[in-house]
Amino acid sequence: MHRYRTHTCGDLREAQANAEIRLAGWCHRIRDHGGVLFIDLRDHYGITQCVVDPDSPAFSLAETLRSEWVVRIDGIVRKRPAGTENPEMPTGFIEVYVTAIEVLGAAAELPLPVFGDQQYPEDMRLKYRFLDLRRDKLHKNIMLRGRIIDSLRARMKAQGFFEFQTPILTASSPEGARDFLVPSRLHPGKFYALPQAPQQFKQLLMVAGFDRYFQIAPCFRDEDARADRSPGEFYQLDIEMSFVTQEDVFTSVEPVLRGIFEEFGEGKPVTQKFPLIPYAEALLKYGSDKPDLRNPLVIVDVTAEFARDDVTFNAFKNVIKAGGIVRAIPAPGAGAQPRSFFDKLNDWARGEGAPGLGYVVFEGAEGTLSGKGPIAKFLPAEVQQAIAAKAGISAGDAVFFVCDQEAKAAKLAGAARLKIGNELDLSKKDVFEFCWIVDFPMYEWNDEDKKIDFSHNPFSMPNFEHDAFVALDPADQATILGIKAFQYDIVCNGIELSSGAIRNHRPDIMKKAFALAGYGEDVLEQKFGGMYRAFQYGAPPHGGIAPGVDRIVMLLAGEENLREIVPFPMNQRAEDLLMGAPSQVTAKQLRELHIRLNLPESKG
Numbered sequence: 001m002h003r004y005r006t007h008t009c010g011d012l013r014e015a016q017a018n019a020e021i022r023l024a025g026w027c028h029r030i031r032d033h034g035g036v037l038f039i040d041l042r043d044h045y046g047i048t049q050c051v052v053d054p055d056s057p058a059f060s061l062a063e064t065l066r067s068e069w070v071v072r073i074d075g076i077v078r079k080r081p082a083g084t085e086n087p088e089m090p091t092g093f094i095e096v097y098v099t100a101i102e103v104l105g106a107a108a109e110l111p112l113p114v115f116g117d118q119q120y121p122e123d124m125r126l127k128y129r130f131l132d133l134r135r136d137k138l139h140k141n142i143m144l145r146g147r148i149i150d151s152l153r154a155r156m157k158a159q160g161f162f163e164f165q166t167p168i169l170t171a172s173s174p175e176g177a178r179d180f181l182v183p184s185r186l187h188p189g190k191f192y193a194l195p196q197a198p199q200q201f202k203q204l205l206m207v208a209g210f211d212r213y214f215q216i217a218p219c220f221r222d223e224d225a226r227a228d229r230s231p232g233e234f235y236q237l238d239i240e241m242s243f244v245t246q247e248d249v250f251t252s253v254e255p256v257l258r259g260i261f262e263e264f265g266e267g268k269p270v271t272q273k274f275p276l277i278p279y280a281e282a283l284l285k286y287g288s289d290k291p292d293l294r295n296p297l298v299i300v301d302v303t304a305e306f307a308r309d310d311v312t313f314n315a316f317k318n319v320i321k322a323g324g325i326v327r328a329i330p331a332p333g334a335g336a337q338p339r340s341f342f343d344k345l346n347d348w349a350r351g352e353g354a355p356g357l358g359y360v361v362f363e364g365a366e367g368t369l370s371g372k373g374p375i376a377k378f379l380p381a382e383v384q385q386a387i388a389a390k391a392g393i394s395a396g397d398a399v400f401f402v403c404d405q406e407a408k409a410a411k412l413a414g415a416a417r418l419k420i421g422n423e424l425d426l427s428k429k430d431v432f433e434f435c436w437i438v439d440f441p442m443y444e445w446n447d448e449d450k451k452i453d454f455s456h457n458p459f460s461m462p463n464f465e466h467d468a469f470v471a472l473d474p475a476d477q478a479t480i481l482g483i484k485a486f487q488y489d490i491v492c493n494g495i496e497l498s499s500g501a502i503r504n505h506r507p508d509i510m511k512k513a514f515a516l517a518g519y520g521e522d523v524l525e526q527k528f529g530g531m532y533r534a535f536q537y538g539a540p541p542h543g544g545i546a547p548g549v550d551r552i553v554m555l556l557a558g559e560e561n562l563r564e565i566v567p568f569p570m571n572q573r574a575e576d577l578l579m580g581a582p583s584q585v586t587a588k589q590l591r592e593l594h595i596r597l598n599l600p601e602s603k604g
């Protein structure tokens with residue numbers, strides 16, 4: 001018989017009745033039923049009920065066992081007595097009569113229990129993460145993560161992609177988030193950086209003649225934590241392809257993501273053909289470039305209606321005269337809500353930094369709708385009808401209004417859309433709604449520096465006729481600000497899973513793109529010299545994308561925080577409470593790296 005086990009705690013069934021077996025695992029729960037002890041023994045594979053009665057030679061030792069002790073149990077498999085079966089457990093029709101016990105590892109008093117899903121402070125859970133990971137829900141989430149990554153890898157290979165590994169120690173990148181720097185012992189005063197993404201390396205692989213790249217890539221960014229973004233490090237499904245258009249990328253990526261969500265989504269409907277939504281349309285209709293399409297509400301612009309001479313609502317008209325806009329959010333069925341519903345939304349808007357939410361409740365018949373509410377008296381009947389038609393509402397519905405400068409108005413309207421949809425319970429449940437956001441602006445106006453600057457990724461190919469782009473006059477700001485890029489995002493249920501782009505692979509177009517943003521060729525040479533030089537030796541058209549693995553797992557696990565699907569996460573302050581990182585190092589280590597500390601003065 002094996003030293004520790006002949007079976008796992010998830011193996012035994014009625015077919016093994018009367019067999020002599022050996023199990024090893026953790027004492028999940030111990031129950032005393034009138035002198036008979038029941039030990040639920042747990043390992044990675046499941047739980048088996050073990051029974052020790054006073055006649056067993058192991059009974060005296062069994063009485064000393066405590067939760068989470070690691071033990072080896074010898075015993076005989078038997079069917080559970082009629083009426084005591086547990087069909088919810090794979091091993092629920094058998095139990096093991098215990099004949100011998102060996103304690104393999106005793107456990108001290110637990111700082112947090114493993115049995116059950118009690119809520120404990122995050123710092124306690126992270127400090128004792130090895131205990132937290134024993135809990136059933138978190139254990140399942142980590143195993144789900146592994147299966148999802150296996151499936152992603154298999155799906156990419158099935159589409160002809162080859163897996164590469166790119167460097168972890170690389171050069172500091174001037175764009176994006178802050179780098180994590182690694183001092184060089186052999187080159188005093190110089191630093192490596194951990195990669196924010198394998199972006200330049202994967203593009204260089206395309207220049208080198210490899211055609212379809214992918215990698216489950218670790219990425220490192222020194223940025224603040226959020227619920228959907230881990231501090232420090234994260235993983236992404238990094239993809240790059242040669243000789244492709246934007247549509248080719250979509251055609252390759254959609255089946256992978258759709259398949260993953262169908263495989264692990266527990267039967268929840270998944271978008272079959274991801275709709276393409278232009279960036280400007282997303283900001284107008286949804287107030288966000290990460291729209292949650294489970295919510296059916298669509299924002300409309302009603303600036304023209306409020307700007308009419310016969311409208312006397314000056315609170316909005318004055319903002320419009322200063323360049324502002326008015327956005328309307330429909331609220332189907334809100335007319336039946338009590339006054340407290342509207343007051344609550346107004347209070348919420350004030351909490352968001354807005355004066356409030358104007359609203360009109362519509363009643364009457366189709367074609368003769370009339371409004372009531374705080375601002376209805378300022379709107380002539382004709383304007384009310386026009387707003388109702390634009391918003392697509394009927395009698396018993398309401399419309400809420402946001403008025404501000406465009407960016408602020410869009411943001412608040414988007415947040416109000418989600419809030420109203422949730423309050424009225426309009427959003428679909430248990431579905432995965434995907435979309436592509438396309439046609440991002442290549443440039444934007446930097447009001448602080450009073451100049452044109454890149455809007456998003458400076459290495460995206462402009463969606464502009466190439467020769468005409470190279471010939472653009474830098475003084476033609478209107479044309480430059482209207483240029484779109486071949487850049488795209490994937491969004492699912494309001495969460496951005498990925499950004500990607502068709503790359504700017506031509507040195508002349510890249511040089512012009514930077515020049516239009518006020519950067520000379522010397523900047524390209526200095527900061528992106530490796531890639532810029534490579535493009536001068538024959539670069540294929542190429543593009544790619546990098547869906548976030550952590551966010552995919554988070555959605556499929558039904559979690560709202562990445563720390564529930566990562567084995568060893570950091571806390572909000574980017575601290576590893578389990579291992580004690582970041583930590584101080586010795587003076588000898590600093591001398592070897594030629595580093596002298598210049599710490600900030602202690603406050604108090």
